[in-house]
Every structure is written in structure tokens, then in C-alpha cells.
Amino acid sequence: MTDVSLMGAAPSAGSAATLRAVVHLYPSSDGEVVALRGVDLDIRAGSSVALLGPSGAGKSTVLALLAGRFVASAGQVLVGGEDVGRMGAARLARLRALDVALVVQGAGRNLLPYATVGDNVWFAQRGAAARRGPPALDPEQLLHIFDATDLADQVCGALSPGVQQLAAVIAGVAPLPGLLLLDEPTSRLEPSARDRVLSAVSTITARFGTTVVLVTHDPVVAESAARAVTIRDGRIGAEGLGGSEYAVVAPDGSLQLPADALGVLPPGSLVRVARCEDHIELRKQ
Amino acid sequence: MMLAVAAVAVAGGAVGPVFLRSAGDSSLVAAVGAAPVASTVTTSGQGGRALWKELERLGAAPPGGRKGWFGPPSIEGAAGVRLTDAQGNPFATQLIARSGLCAHLSFATGHCPRGVGEAAISARSARILDVGLGSRLRTTTTPGFNAPRLSVVGIYRLPTVTSAGYWNDPADFSFGAGTPNLGAVDATMVSPPTVWLAAFLGDVPSLSMTWQARPSGLRNGPLGALRQALVAYRTRASRYGLTVSTGLFGLLGGVRSAGTSAATVADVASFELVGVGLLVLYLVVTTAAADRRDETELAARRGFARRQALIVAVGDVGVMLALSLPLGLAAAWAVVQAASGLFSNGTPVTLDWGAVAAAVAVVAAGLLAAAVATWDLWRTPGRAADRKSRSRAARAAAESLAVALAATGLVALAATGSLSGGGRDPLALAAPGLLAVGAGVLGLRLADAMLRLALRATAGSSNLGPFLAVRAIVRTQPSPLRRTLALTAAVTLAGFGVEAWAVTAANRSRVALVDNGAALVADVSAPAGSSLATLVDRADPQGRTAMAVEEIRSLSGDTLAVQADRLAAVAAWPARLSSRPVSTLARYLDPPSPSPISFTGSALSADVSLSRGSPPLLLTATVYNNTAQEEEVTPFATLRAGTRRVTASLSGFCTTTCRLVNLSPTVAGGNGAVPPHVTLALLHLSTLDPGRPTTLAIHAGVRNAWAAEPPGVIVAHGAGGIRFVIPGGDLTAQGTQLTPVDAPSPIPAVATTTALTLGAVTPGSTEFTATGLDGNPIDVAGNVSATRLPELGSNAVLVGLGNAELAQTGPSVAVSQVWLRGRSAAAVLQRLERLGVKVNSELPASTALSQLDHEAVSVVYALVLGAGTGAALLAITVTVFMFFAGRRRRRAGLHALLVGGVPSASLRRAVMVETGIVLLVALALGAVTAWAASGLALASLPELTGGSGGVPLHHHVVAAPLLAVLAALAGAFAVLTALAAPLILGRGSRKVRRGES
Structure with a gap:
């Protein structure tokens, strides 16, 4: 792999992202469905965060809110200190062109299937180039960084799913955004392909300083991120940090017990909360 | 695409x-x-050299300047003079000098006159004047003035006079006209200075300059600018005492007026x-x-x-x-x-x-x-949110607007009468578009609702193809049904375009045929002594191709005498032209009558019985010679009471067939004592031919075989003879006519409504007088009316030829024609020529049709047809396009189903059914809408600049062209439906199938 700085390209400064007491509702035929119920999350600039959780927990909603695709029903979503929910259409377009890149589920939806990987990277840079001038790294250089120059002239539609996903990630980072949002980047991939994608994500964080938020069901993928946040029933339930998993106390004081603790304290249990000097004890009644 | x-x-x-x-x-x-x-624009005045020069100056600057509206002008000077021949006989002629004259004359001998006093005369004028080259002609203008003699330098051949040619006035060559004391010879061509001389001789020459309009030039000139240019030109000309006249404005106004309707269409x-x-x-x-x-x-x-x-x-x-x-x-x-x-x-x-x-x-x-x-x-x-609902609301609003517009437009059109047939409004053409949009939207919604029901019905079926097809239509966004709106409009326009073209073309053909009379009308002359009807019967024994016609045109009304039994087969007689169907007219026009009493011979002999007490009567016979077309009155010997045979000499009048017109008894020797009633019986009639008596059928015992005038005479048709009881007063006063009824009286006729209105003796009466073949009045009964008659105008009657000939008392002044139709027309005409009929001219209906077809409003229906064809092409194009556009997504979805285990045959069937439903809905909606639009709008469209002239136009929907278009579109759609599956599934499906296996 070639060092970016050696090629004269300045790494992008990662953008911090924050969700403050975010509630989001989806309209449905039976009324509104609560997707997020007061989520607080701080993502430091240049960090990598994995969002874990079962289907329907609200992971992808968090990404969509950060990308400005939805406006939060309540609360604030800040990217680089700016409230995404208050942005107009033009500011949103600028945000998407320069600051936030979203790679949605399914590699095909992030690529022009009839174009080559090189063309896709070029296409991905157009929005930023129109606002900021020529990109710091041209497609060839970018592919070189990810050791994927052999893909430059290959048509995306003819590539294997794993390579397509890699191309989608490279295209996502092509405009050198401050925040890269990856929705299930490794789902349905073979382990080798998954590892190649994860390697690319590591490169992005390490070389460009880009803040990466990725949604996954896969614990292995989550472990590749510096921080793992579990979302359950629209709340932040737990957070893995430095190899340890922590339960997270919500602003309203609620606490989601880890799954294994539910064996001891099944739902409906009455517990006595005993405050000790430096900890709290839960005693079953 | x-x-x-x-x-x-x-x-x-x-x-x-x-x-x-x-x-x-x-x-x-x-x-x-x-x-x-x-x-043309003609500038005219009277004068000599000075005026000629002024005209030349005016001619240097045409009206409108260099816009090219007119060709180069032609200047003419003309003066009426008298020439005298060697014997001193005067002849009238025109001295004519004209620009370009020498280029438009050819000379038998000599050359074109160029110098003063030189002249060229026609060959026939030279003969009658008995002059030749080098002769000198003495001229006078008005009595008392003598002019110098003209020297003949050329003898010209008579040029062809045509309305559009250089020589366009037949009066220039009026040799033989004039009066017995002053005959006319053809124009004497001279140079301008020679004409100017006439100005000094008492007859001031007429000078004129003519500008001929150039169609190509007028195309580029707006009417207003042309009018202004001509006004300016007229002002200029008036300074020299010249007058300007033109029919150009009326002509262009007519063209523009016709063009306005065409433009709107x-x-x-x-x-x-x-x-x-x-x-x-x-x-x-x-x-x-x-x-x-x-x-x-x-x-x-x-x-x-x-x-x-x-x-x-x-x-x-x-x-x-x-x-x-x-x-x-x-x-x-x-x-x-x-x-x-x-x-x-x-x-x-x-x-x-x-x-x-x-x-x-x-x-x-x-x-x-x-x-x-x-x-x-x-x-x-x-934001992505709310887009879907906004777009749905916008679509609903657009659809409601389209339906509201369609309904409002149709109501408005109906309210203004253009869709009620009461008016001729080109905007009626908007009807198919409006209907198509409205019906398309409503049909689309209806189809959508029905398919949703079908989705439930097919969901439980084991046949997967139809279910998938219905599901694809109902669930896919945007729904493939949206295509039906454009397709419906296209199919509607295609159907209506063809229908409008076919109906208007058929109407033009109908009008042209009626204008002409039949498919082919030949003016003919039958050989002397021959009956044209008889010759036609021989040339066309089947009676389906030709019909003898005699035609009289007069200011009081026209008469058409036809072979009634051939009328329905040969004449152009569209439905509803007359109050009775043409198939029933033969019997009406030619009811059964006793045959005429016809004979040849040197004398006519009658056995007559006269009642006792009757004074001696003078009996005369009126006979008519069919060949000579003359009538003769011949007296019998004086009748006295009792039965006796009397003879009347025919004096060689009836060497060819004669017909007894009537017998007329009057009191011999003037007034005598006359009983109140006298009974005269005609018992027997014979001729001597020659010297040998031949008995003539007097139709004794046949009811109504004889009639009598005045009405007081009683007629009894006994087996032994015809008995007439005549009031005594009628034998002394006005006389009595005893007439064999060989023709109905009055003659049954088909009369135009105008003729009935103008000719009826009393309002509501159908009896009136028309013009007979000999130009004399005949009594007709117009119990059948017609909006107009073939070939003739709206003030005309049609009678049976046989009846018209029987009513004839003098030579015919009618024009003889043979009307023909069908493929055998030429052969029948040749047969007639072999029988001695001379064909003077032939006029096919196609000539009239060609004129109608070239009217702007007619030509523009080809554009309507073209629009329909274009719409049909668009329909096919968009159908093909819909296979290509979006097939990537469609293919991806179908492949997912393939991978999921749905058999490829079911998918192919699904694609075909889906395509078929969309096309079928469009075809059905388009067909119904085209049919409805045609029924609503066709009667309101402008068709003929000058109207139909009383020919009933048909505007009902003709099934054949519409069905042909729909069949063609259905065929194209069927092919496209069959191609849909391979086009959409493509090779990918085969790959997947291989993977499955």
C-alpha cells in the first residue's frame, strides 16, 4: 500500500457526529412506528464506530439521520457541529458532496453497474469536484491506495459481490468525506471478501482520518471498529470499548441489561437497587 | 428510440x-x-401615342414593385375600323397592336407588321377581301373620315384562342359575325404607330395594359400588402385618366376564405x-x-x-x-x-x-x-419523506384536470352546435383528442380497479403467469397502465384520422358523381330517324351500363328525360337524394300505359258513329311524325248522324312512323243548332299502307285508354269501341280533344324542392309545368321530390324519356347524352358508335372529383389521415420503447423470481399477459373512443368549399376503414406482445435457466 502523504494528498479531517435525545417515527398505515426512542451518541472525529443490533433496532435509521435523508422527529443530529435537521436542500447537497458519504446496503445500489470501477470512482468525485475543484486523489491513485488498481477497468456489474462491495466502499470514500457511513458493508460476503472490505475500512480511518460509522450484525466486523454500540428497541443498549462491553445508562436513567444478565433477572423481575460507594447493586426480590 | x-x-x-x-x-x-x-390587373384608357408612352412608363414599375406578384405587362391598342374590298363592300375589323404580338403569330406568307401603315390579316380574311401580299386596304374609322390605305405585309394563320393564352379573346377573330350589311373579318394586326393614327380619324383607340398575376409571386404576398400596392398603382394610373380593374381580390379572397377552414382543420x-x-x-x-x-x-x-x-x-x-x-x-x-x-x-x-x-x-x-x-x-x-404522497396527489390532480377539461370541451363544443351537426366547425376535430384523454384517464382507473380485483382472483390460482402479470401491473411504480393513456390517444387518433379521411373522400366522390350525373357522361348525336333509347337498348341489352338521356336547360328550369328502367343502375343517385328510393322510381316514372297508336301509310280511316240529332261534325286527326319530329293536323270527311267510315289523307306525311295524338270534333260550318249532348263513338281505325288497309288497335274495352278535354266529356270504354258523350257547347266553343292515353298526364316527375316551390300552381300542389324536349311546356306531377338532380341544378325535374317523347309536338331542342357506369362503359360506347351514334365529347366524374380533391379543405384531410398514421406509428414506437426502457429493472426482478424457483415458462407467460393487458386495454379504449369521436364529430367538419349543392352527405361511421386500422394495430400489438418476453427476459434468463439445470 502506498502512503497517501507521499503522494501529496492531504488526508481529510474526520467529522465528529452527535445524536442528542433523538426520537424518530416512521409513518405507517397503522399509525406511527417508533424507530428511535431518545438516542444519545457522540462519535469523535476520526474514530470508527460499529452499530450493532438486531434487525429493526434502528441502526440504519441512525445512518439515514446522519446522512440527512430523514429529519429526526425530535432531538438533534449534528455533523461537524452543524445541525443536519435544520439544513436546507442546497446545504444538504453540499454536506453530501463534501462531508458525509453514505454507502447503502447492497453494493449494486452504490455503483453504476455498466461502468468500470474507475469510472464509478470518478463519478463519485463529481459532486465534490463541482464545489471544491479537482479531487486531491484521482481514481487511479485512490485505487492504488486500496491495492485495487487491477479493478480500474473492470465493469462493476461483472464483478463478484465481494469485489463490488469493495468498489462501493472505495467509491464512498472517493470524495474524501469527513464522515463515511457504511450500512452492512460485509453482509453476505465470504470471509475473505469481508476481510478485504474491512481492511479497506481500516485504511480509510488510518490514512484519511475519516470518521467511519458502520452498521453490522457481524460481531467480527464490530470488533474491527474501535468502538461498538449496540442498539436495541430504538435505544443505545450497550457499548463495547477497549475489548470490554458496557451497558449504557440512558438520559432517563434506564439501563438495558446484557442478554446474559436476563437469565438472572428475567423481564418482570423486581429488583432492589442498592447504591454502594463506587457501584450499584441490583438485588432480586 | x-x-x-x-x-x-x-x-x-x-x-x-x-x-x-x-x-x-x-x-x-x-x-x-x-x-x-x-x-389580371388591367389598366385601360383611350388615347394615342402619348397614352401608349404613359402606359409603357407605368409598365416599368409593376404594382408591388419587385415583389414578383406579376409577370411582365402586355400593352394593347385596339381601334375598330372598316375595310372595303375591291368591290367596295365594307367589312368591320379591329386594328390590333400588342406587345409581343410578332412572337405569338405565325405567318402563312409575309412578315409581322412593324412600320406605320403595315398590316397583317388572316388567311380567311384575305380570301373574302380578295387581297394578298402587297395589296392595299382602304380603311375608314367612322363614316365621313377616311384613313390612309394599309399595306398588307403578312397573312397570318389563325392562332389558338384559350382563356389562359396570349390570345384569349374570341372576339378578336370574329370572322363571319356582324350584320348582312357589315360583315366582320378577323383582327388586322398592325404596329402601335398605326393604331395611334386612328386617334386622329375619329375613333379613339382603346389602350390597355394587362398584368398577369403569377401564382408563385402571390404566394409570397399577403393580401393586405397587395391591396395597398394596387391602390397606389390605381392612384398613379388615374393621373393619366386610366382606369384599373381586377378580379384579383375576389379570387384571392375566395382562396383565403377556403384556406381559413383548411388552416383550422x-x-x-x-x-x-x-x-x-x-x-x-x-x-x-x-x-x-x-x-x-x-x-x-x-x-x-x-x-x-x-x-x-x-x-x-x-x-x-x-x-x-x-x-x-x-x-x-x-x-x-x-x-x-x-x-x-x-x-x-x-x-x-x-x-x-x-x-x-x-x-x-x-x-x-x-x-x-x-x-x-x-x-x-x-x-x-x-428530504425523501412526503415525496410519494405529493407525487400521488399531483397525479390525481392532473388526471382530474384532464377529465374536467375533456368534459368541459365536449360540453362547449356540443353547446355551440359543432357536435350537433348544426354547424361546420373545424374545432370538432378536437373531439377525438378530448375524448381520448378523458376516456383514457377513466379507462385507466377502471382497468386499475379491475386488475386489483383480478389480483385477488389469480392469487389462489395454480397458474402463476397471469398472477405475476396482474401483480406487475398493479404493484409496479409507475404502473405500466400509465402507458395506456398515450396509447389510447394514439389509437383514437389513428382510427379517427382514417375515418375522417374515408368519410370525406366518399362524400367528395358522391358529390362529384352527382355533379357529373354518372361515372361517364357522353354528349352524343343519334343518327337521323333513330331513337337513341332504342340504340342504347341494343348496345346494352342488360341495362346495367348505359342510359339514354335527353337534357333541356332553360331559365325557367331544367328537364332531364331518362330511361327510367336504367336509372337506378346507371345514374349517380345516393341514398336520401329523393323522397323515394331510386329502385322504386322506374315504376313511378314509367307506369303501365296502353301503347301509342302508331302507324305508317297514306291515309287514316275511321269507323265512327254519331248520335241522332247531331249536327254535321268536322273531325280532324292530329298526328306526330317521330322521325321528322313534326305534327300535322288532317281532316276527315264531315261526319253526319249514323255510322260511317271517314278517311283523312296523310299526304305523304307518315311514310315513317307516325303517332295519333288526338281526334278533334267540331261543328261543321260554324254555329248551328246543337243538342245538349252529342254521342260520338270510335269503332274502328285503320291506315292504308300503301293501298292495303291495316287495322290499328284503339284499345277498345281497355279502361282509361282514352281521355277527353274538356273535363265535361264522358268517355266509355266499350268492347265495340270508345264512346264519347260530348256536351254540345264544347263542340262549338273551344273544341274537344279525344286523346289516346299512351302516356300518363300529367307526366310523373321527380322534382327538386326548388322546382316544386317555384312551379307549383297552388301551395302544396305537386302539379306544374316543366320544359318538354321540344322546348314547349309539359304538365308534370312532382310527387317525388329530390334535394337536387344528377348533373342538373336545384331547379329541375326528371321524367321518363318515353313519356317526354310522347309529349313532344315539335322538333327536339334537347341535348342527347348517354350516361354510363362500370367497367363495360367503354365497350358499350364503342358499340353505340358502331350503331351510328356520334360521340361528341366525354366527361368522366373523375374530372369533377379531381377539382374537389384539390380544394384546400379537401387536401387537408390527407393531413388528418397523416396525423392518424403518425399517431399509429407513435403507438407502435412507444410500445417497443417500453420493452427496452426499464427492462434492466424488470429483468432483475424477473431473475430474482427465477432464482426463487418460478418456472421460466411462467415468467414468459407473465410478461406476455402483462404486455397484452396493457395493449388490449389501450386498443379497446381507443377503438371505442375513435368510434364515438367519429360519430360525434364527423358531421360537424367542414368538407367542401362550395357546399354539397344538395347532395346528401353521409357522416355515419363506416366500419371498414376503422376496423382495418384497428386490425393493423392489433396485429402489430400481437407481434409486439409475442416479442415482449424475449426482449425483456433476454439472454439472462437463459443463463439462469442453465444455472438451474
Whole structure:
């Protein structure tokens, strides 16, 4: 792999992202469905965060809110200190062109299937180039960084799913955004392909300083991120940090017990909360 | 594909102005060609050399300057003079000097007159004047003035006089006219100075300068500018005491008036084609943009600027539309060029600014349609939420607006009468478009609802194909049913275009046939002594091809005498022309009557019984010679009471067939004592032919075989003879006529409503007098009325030829004709010629039809047909397009089903059923709408500039052309339906199938 700085390209400064007491509702035929119920999350600039959780927990909603695709029903979503929910259409377009890149589920939806990987990277840079001038790294250089120059002239539609996903990630980072949002980047991939994608994500964080938020069901993928946040029933339930998993106390004081603790304290249990000097004890009644 | 659709739409916009321009020019060319005199501007005055020079000066600057409206002028000077021959006999002639004269005369001998006193005369004038080259002619102008002699330097051949030619006035060559004391000879051609001499001799020459309008020049000149130019020219001319006259304004006004109707028809037709084109273009753009949705959404996620997003969404659409401009213009020109056979000869096909502007407008509208179609895609990406509901609401609003517009338009059209048949409004052409949009929207909703029901019904079926097809239509966004709106409009326009063209063409043909009388009308002369009807019977024994006709035209009304038994087969007689069907007219016109009492011989002998007490009576017989067409009155010996035979000499009058017209008894020797009633019985009638008596059938015992005038005479038809009881007063006063009833009286006739109105003795009566074949009045009963009669005008009667001949008492003054129809017409005509009939001229109905077909309002229906054809092509094009556009997404979905285990045969069937449903709905809706639109609008469309002249026009929907178009479209749609599965599934499905195996 070639060092970016050696090629004269300045790494992008990662953008911090924050969700403050975010509630989001989806309209449905039976009324509104609560997707997020007061989520607080701080993502430091240049960090990598994995969002874990079962289907329907609200992971992808968090990404969509950060990308400005939805406006939060309540609360604030800040990217680089700016409230995404208050942005107009033009500011949103600028945000998407320069600051936030979203790679949605399914590699095909992030690529022009009839174009080559090189063309896709070029296409991905157009929005930023129109606002900021020529990109710091041209497609060839970018592919070189990810050791994927052999893909430059290959048509995306003819590539294997794993390579397509890699191309989608490279295209996502092509405009050198401050925040890269990856929705299930490794789902349905073979382990080798998954590892190649994860390697690319590591490169992005390490070389460009880009803040990466990725949604996954896969614990292995989550472990590749510096921080793992579990979302359950629209709340932040737990957070893995430095190899340890922590339960997270919500602003309203609620606490989601880890799954294994539910064996001891099944739902409906009455517990006595005993405050000790430096900890709290839960005693079953 | 998109380029093709856009090019058709642009061509649709441009073809109207191009076609209309050519149609207008065609009308102008035809009008100017048909009325060369009316299309001239003549400047005239009286004077000599000075005035001639002024005319030359005026001629240097034509009206309108260099606009090219007129050709070079022709100046003529004419003076009436008398020539005297060697014996001193005077002859009248015109001295004529004219510009270009020498180029338009050919000389038998000598040369064209150039010097003063030189003259050229015609060969026949030279003969009667007994002069030759070098002779000198003495001239006088008015009595008392003597002119110098003219020297004959040339003998010219008579030129051909035609209305459009250089020599266009037959009066210039009026040899043989004049009076017994002053005969006329042909014009004497001289040079201008010779004519000027006449100015000093008492007869001031008439000078005139004629500008002939050039159709090609007038095409470029607006009427207002031409009028201004002529007013200015007239003012200039009046300074020299010259007057200016022209029929140009009336001519151009007529052309423009006819052109206005044509223009509206063309505009509406073009508008509808453009409308369908834009609708299709909108559909194509929407489909193309939907196919590009992934790219556009990707661009939105990448934060593309508005301009970039626009290029991604509709960049290629814009390029296609831009390219379609020259292509569409070229196509419009090519289409009109291909249709140039419809126009008068020499009509150019040109693209003018109007066509370019129309094409640009279509492109602009196409871009707007593209922008609207892709609005959601290319606008700066905002929030995804609410878009779907907004778009649904917008679609519902647009559909409601379309239905409301259609309903309002139809109500408005119906309210103004244009759809009730009460008016002739070109805007009725908008009816199919309005109906198509309204019906399309409602049909689309109905089909959608029915398919939703079908979805439930097919859900439990083991047959997967139909279920998948219905599901694809109901669930896919945008629904394939949306295509039905454009397709319905296209099918409607195609059906209506063909129907309008077919109905108007049939009406023109109907009018042309009635104008002509029959498919072919020949003016003929039968050999002397022959009956034309008899010859026609021999030449066409079947009675299906030819009909003898005698025609009288008079100021008081025209009469047509025809062979009644051939009328239905040969004459142009459209339904509803008369109050009774033509098939029943033969019996009406020619009811059974006793045969005429016809004979030849030297004398006529009668056995007559006269009642006792009767004074001696003088009996005369009126006989009519059919060949000589003359009548003769011959007396018998005086009758006395009792029975006796009396003889009347025919004095060689009846060597050819004669007919007894009547017997007339009067009191011999003037007034005597006459009883109240006298009974006269005719017992026997015979002729001596020659010397040998021949008994004639007097129809004794046959009821109503004889009639008598005045009405007081009683007629008894006994077996032994005819007995007449005559009031005594009638034998002394006005006389009595005893007439064999060999023809009905009054003669049954078909009379036009005008003839009935003008001729009826009392209001409501059907009896009146018409003109007989000999020009004398005949009594007719017009118990059958007609809106008009074939060939003749609206003030005319039609009678049986046999009856008309029996009513004849003098030589015929009628024009003899043979009317023909069918393939055998030429053969029958040849047979007639072999029988001695001379054919003087032939006039086919196609001549009249050709004139009608070249009227601007007629020609423009070809454009309506073209719009229909264009719409049909658009329908097919858009159907093909829908296979290609979006097939990537469709294929992906289908492949997912394949992978999921759905058999490929079910998928192919699903695609076919889906395509078939969409096309079938459009075809059915389009067919019903075209039928309804035709029924509503056809009667309201302008068809013939001069009206139908009483010929009933038919506007009911003719099934054949409509069904033919629908069958063609159904065939095309069926092929496309069969191709749908392979086109959409493509090779990918085979790959997957291989994977399955």
C-alpha cells in the first residue's frame, strides 16, 4: 500500500457526529412506528464506530439521520457541529458532496453497474469536484491506495459481490468525506471478501482520518471498529470499548441489561437497587 | 428510440404549417389557373401615342414593385375600323397592336407588321377581301373620315384562342359575325404607330395594359400588402385618366376564405398529433428517467449540484430533443413532399419560418415535458419523506384536470352546435383528442380497479403467469397502465384520422358523381330517324351500363328525360337524394300505359258513329311524325248522324312512323243548332299502307285508354269501341280533344324542392309545368321530390324519356347524352358508335372529383389521415420503447423470481399477459373512443368549399376503414406482445435457466 502523504494528498479531517435525545417515527398505515426512542451518541472525529443490533433496532435509521435523508422527529443530529435537521436542500447537497458519504446496503445500489470501477470512482468525485475543484486523489491513485488498481477497468456489474462491495466502499470514500457511513458493508460476503472490505475500512480511518460509522450484525466486523454500540428497541443498549462491553445508562436513567444478565433477572423481575460507594447493586426480590 | 419519438413529434408540429402552405399554394395555383382573366390587373384608357408612352412608363414599375406578384405587362391598342374590298363592300375589323404580338403569330406568307401603315390579316380574311401580299386596304374609322390605305405585309394563320393564352379573346377573330350589311373579318394586326393614327380619324383607340398575376409571386404576398400596392398603382394610373380593374381580390379572397377552414382543420390535426407526440414523449422520458433512477439517486447521495443532477437525469433526453429538431423538420418536409401528388402541379414544398417555429415550440414543449417527467429526480435532493404522497396527489390532480377539461370541451363544443351537426366547425376535430384523454384517464382507473380485483382472483390460482402479470401491473411504480393513456390517444387518433379521411373522400366522390350525373357522361348525336333509347337498348341489352338521356336547360328550369328502367343502375343517385328510393322510381316514372297508336301509310280511316240529332261534325286527326319530329293536323270527311267510315289523307306525311295524338270534333260550318249532348263513338281505325288497309288497335274495352278535354266529356270504354258523350257547347266553343292515353298526364316527375316551390300552381300542389324536349311546356306531377338532380341544378325535374317523347309536338331542342357506369362503359360506347351514334365529347366524374380533391379543405384531410398514421406509428414506437426502457429493472426482478424457483415458462407467460393487458386495454379504449369521436364529430367538419349543392352527405361511421386500422394495430400489438418476453427476459434468463439445470 502506498502512503497517501507521499503522494501529496492531504488526508481529510474526520467529522465528529452527535445524536442528542433523538426520537424518530416512521409513518405507517397503522399509525406511527417508533424507530428511535431518545438516542444519545457522540462519535469523535476520526474514530470508527460499529452499530450493532438486531434487525429493526434502528441502526440504519441512525445512518439515514446522519446522512440527512430523514429529519429526526425530535432531538438533534449534528455533523461537524452543524445541525443536519435544520439544513436546507442546497446545504444538504453540499454536506453530501463534501462531508458525509453514505454507502447503502447492497453494493449494486452504490455503483453504476455498466461502468468500470474507475469510472464509478470518478463519478463519485463529481459532486465534490463541482464545489471544491479537482479531487486531491484521482481514481487511479485512490485505487492504488486500496491495492485495487487491477479493478480500474473492470465493469462493476461483472464483478463478484465481494469485489463490488469493495468498489462501493472505495467509491464512498472517493470524495474524501469527513464522515463515511457504511450500512452492512460485509453482509453476505465470504470471509475473505469481508476481510478485504474491512481492511479497506481500516485504511480509510488510518490514512484519511475519516470518521467511519458502520452498521453490522457481524460481531467480527464490530470488533474491527474501535468502538461498538449496540442498539436495541430504538435505544443505545450497550457499548463495547477497549475489548470490554458496557451497558449504557440512558438520559432517563434506564439501563438495558446484557442478554446474559436476563437469565438472572428475567423481564418482570423486581429488583432492589442498592447504591454502594463506587457501584450499584441490583438485588432480586 | 427516444430520438425517433421526438422526431415524430417535431415532424407532427412542423408538418401542419408546411402542408398548409403547400395546400394554400395549391388552391391559389388552381384558382389562378382556372380564372386567368380574374387574376389580371388591367389598366385601360383611350388615347394615342402619348397614352401608349404613359402606359409603357407605368409598365416599368409593376404594382408591388419587385415583389414578383406579376409577370411582365402586355400593352394593347385596339381601334375598330372598316375595310372595303375591291368591290367596295365594307367589312368591320379591329386594328390590333400588342406587345409581343410578332412572337405569338405565325405567318402563312409575309412578315409581322412593324412600320406605320403595315398590316397583317388572316388567311380567311384575305380570301373574302380578295387581297394578298402587297395589296392595299382602304380603311375608314367612322363614316365621313377616311384613313390612309394599309399595306398588307403578312397573312397570318389563325392562332389558338384559350382563356389562359396570349390570345384569349374570341372576339378578336370574329370572322363571319356582324350584320348582312357589315360583315366582320378577323383582327388586322398592325404596329402601335398605326393604331395611334386612328386617334386622329375619329375613333379613339382603346389602350390597355394587362398584368398577369403569377401564382408563385402571390404566394409570397399577403393580401393586405397587395391591396395597398394596387391602390397606389390605381392612384398613379388615374393621373393619366386610366382606369384599373381586377378580379384579383375576389379570387384571392375566395382562396383565403377556403384556406381559413383548411388552416383550422390542419391546425387542429397538427395540434392533436403534437399532443399525442408530447404525451408519448412524456411517457418515454418518464420511463427513461425511471430507468435511470439508480444513477440519479446515486448522484443525489453524492451531493451533485442541480445542473449535474439535471444532466444525469435528462441530459441525453435534451440531446435527443435537440437532434430531433433537424430530423423532424426534414421528416415533415419529406412527408409533405411525398404527398405532393395531392396538390396542383407546380406547387412547391418549402420549409418556412412558421414550420421552424412550430418545430422549435415542440422541442421546447418536449423539454418542458421532460423536466416535468423527471422533476422528482433532478431537482436538488431534499428530504425523501412526503415525496410519494405529493407525487400521488399531483397525479390525481392532473388526471382530474384532464377529465374536467375533456368534459368541459365536449360540453362547449356540443353547446355551440359543432357536435350537433348544426354547424361546420373545424374545432370538432378536437373531439377525438378530448375524448381520448378523458376516456383514457377513466379507462385507466377502471382497468386499475379491475386488475386489483383480478389480483385477488389469480392469487389462489395454480397458474402463476397471469398472477405475476396482474401483480406487475398493479404493484409496479409507475404502473405500466400509465402507458395506456398515450396509447389510447394514439389509437383514437389513428382510427379517427382514417375515418375522417374515408368519410370525406366518399362524400367528395358522391358529390362529384352527382355533379357529373354518372361515372361517364357522353354528349352524343343519334343518327337521323333513330331513337337513341332504342340504340342504347341494343348496345346494352342488360341495362346495367348505359342510359339514354335527353337534357333541356332553360331559365325557367331544367328537364332531364331518362330511361327510367336504367336509372337506378346507371345514374349517380345516393341514398336520401329523393323522397323515394331510386329502385322504386322506374315504376313511378314509367307506369303501365296502353301503347301509342302508331302507324305508317297514306291515309287514316275511321269507323265512327254519331248520335241522332247531331249536327254535321268536322273531325280532324292530329298526328306526330317521330322521325321528322313534326305534327300535322288532317281532316276527315264531315261526319253526319249514323255510322260511317271517314278517311283523312296523310299526304305523304307518315311514310315513317307516325303517332295519333288526338281526334278533334267540331261543328261543321260554324254555329248551328246543337243538342245538349252529342254521342260520338270510335269503332274502328285503320291506315292504308300503301293501298292495303291495316287495322290499328284503339284499345277498345281497355279502361282509361282514352281521355277527353274538356273535363265535361264522358268517355266509355266499350268492347265495340270508345264512346264519347260530348256536351254540345264544347263542340262549338273551344273544341274537344279525344286523346289516346299512351302516356300518363300529367307526366310523373321527380322534382327538386326548388322546382316544386317555384312551379307549383297552388301551395302544396305537386302539379306544374316543366320544359318538354321540344322546348314547349309539359304538365308534370312532382310527387317525388329530390334535394337536387344528377348533373342538373336545384331547379329541375326528371321524367321518363318515353313519356317526354310522347309529349313532344315539335322538333327536339334537347341535348342527347348517354350516361354510363362500370367497367363495360367503354365497350358499350364503342358499340353505340358502331350503331351510328356520334360521340361528341366525354366527361368522366373523375374530372369533377379531381377539382374537389384539390380544394384546400379537401387536401387537408390527407393531413388528418397523416396525423392518424403518425399517431399509429407513435403507438407502435412507444410500445417497443417500453420493452427496452426499464427492462434492466424488470429483468432483475424477473431473475430474482427465477432464482426463487418460478418456472421460466411462467415468467414468459407473465410478461406476455402483462404486455397484452396493457395493449388490449389501450386498443379497446381507443377503438371505442375513435368510434364515438367519429360519430360525434364527423358531421360537424367542414368538407367542401362550395357546399354539397344538395347532395346528401353521409357522416355515419363506416366500419371498414376503422376496423382495418384497428386490425393493423392489433396485429402489430400481437407481434409486439409475442416479442415482449424475449426482449425483456433476454439472454439472462437463459443463463439462469442453465444455472438451474
